[in-house]
Amino acid sequence: MSELTIKATNSWLSLISLTLLSLAISEWVKNPAVMTLLIVLAVILKGRSIVDIFMGLNTAPVVWRRLLLGYVMVVPAIIGVVMVWL
Amino acid sequence: MLNEYPITDITPESGSEALPGDFAMWLFILMELTVFAIFFISFATTQNFYPDMFGAGKASLHSLAGLICTLALITSSYFVALAGIRLRQGHQSHCSMFLAAALMAATVYLTTKFWEYSQLIEAGYNLSTNTFYTLYFFITFFHLMHVVLGMVILGYMLHRTRQGAYASGEHSGFESGASYWHMVDLVWIILFPIIYVIQ
Numbered sequence: 698m699s700e701l702t703i704k705a706t707n708s709w710l711s712l713i714s715l716t717l718l719s720l721a722i723s724e725w726v727k728n729p730a731v732m733t734l735l736i737v738l739a740v741i742l743k744g745r746s747i748v749d750i751f752m753g754l755n756t757a758p759v760v761w762r763r764l765l766l767g768y769v770m771v772v773p774a775i776i777g778v779v780m781v782w783l
Numbered sequence: 784m785l786n787e788y789p790i791t792d793i794t795p796e797s798g799s800e801a802l803p804g805d806f807a808m809w810l811f812i813l814m815e816l817t818v819f820a821i822f823f824i825s826f827a828t829t830q831n832f833y834p835d836m837f838g839a840g841k842a843s844l845h846s847l848a849g850l851i852c853t854l855a856l857i858t859s860s861y862f863v864a865l866a867g868i869r870l871r872q873g874h875q876s877h878c879s880m881f882l883a884a885a886l887m888a889a890t891v892y893l894t895t896k897f898w899e900y901s902q903l904i905e906a907g908y909n910l911s912t913n914t915f916y917t918l919y920f921f922i923t924f925f926h927l928m929h930v931v932l933g934m935v936i937l938g939y940m941l942h943r944t945r946q947g948a949y950a951s952g953e954h955s956g957f958e959s960g961a962s963y964w965h966m967v968d969l970v971w972i973i974l975f976p977i978i979y980v981i982q
Contacts, residue, residue: 705864736980736981740972744969
């Protein structure tokens with residue numbers, strides 16, 4: 698199996714794991730703020746994986762990588778803040 | 784054992800390669816991501832004004848359907864990524880196979896989504912039921928339209944791959960389509976927890 702295929706497969710497995718973990722967190726963690734924070738973190742990690750590995754931006758010009766990574770960090774963070782603190 | 788794949792197997796350094804696909808497609812992707820960001824933040828904000836309504840609304844949704852949709856889109860995106868790897872390695876037939884698999888996974892998403900819509904409508908919920916369902920149907924249907932467009936693009940990529948259109952090494956069209964599909968997946972990654980998971 699090639700290096701790129703291994704990276705893509707690991708990314709896929711981590712995406713599935715984080716998705717299932719998010720569901721488990723929503724069931725087990727009763728504190729809304731903690732639950733939201735953990736799920737937002739999971740979303741950010743999943744987003745990074747898609748941007749870097751699936752979209753292949755880890756080797757693209759830095760400005761585009763930072764733009765997309767900024768999106769997957771800032772947007773979920775804003776949503777988390779709005780849901781918990783506003 | 785000799786490595787059967789050419790040097791394209793090795794991951795290049797960060798920032799050393801061009802943007803995958805057309806610049807215009809990336810502008811379109813940024814535009815779409817911005818629109819969805821506005822929808823998501825609006826949903827989260829509105830939820831604060833109607834917590835009981837949104838709580839009841841989320842409880843009426845089918846979490847399992849949402850999970851199946853998520854797994855289907857993640858897997859479809861994975862297959863598209865593998866298709867791109869195989870294409871760069873010169874394996875056109877494998878590329879076609881993974882594109883076909885990506886389309887099948889996307890069909891699972893479509894089928895599940897339409898089933899979910901039918902269940903909700905049969906239960907008496909629709910766009911005009913209340914603010915939650917207006918936002919739910921609007922945002923998820925808007926995303927579904929992007930999935931349908933993405934499937935058309937994937938189908939065209941599959942057709943072109945089978946024609947040998949990318950054999951010359953010019954993959955820009957393929958990469959543009961793949962990037963769009965990954966964007967559709969990325970949007971759902973954010974949408975699913977906001978609408979289905981976070982209580």
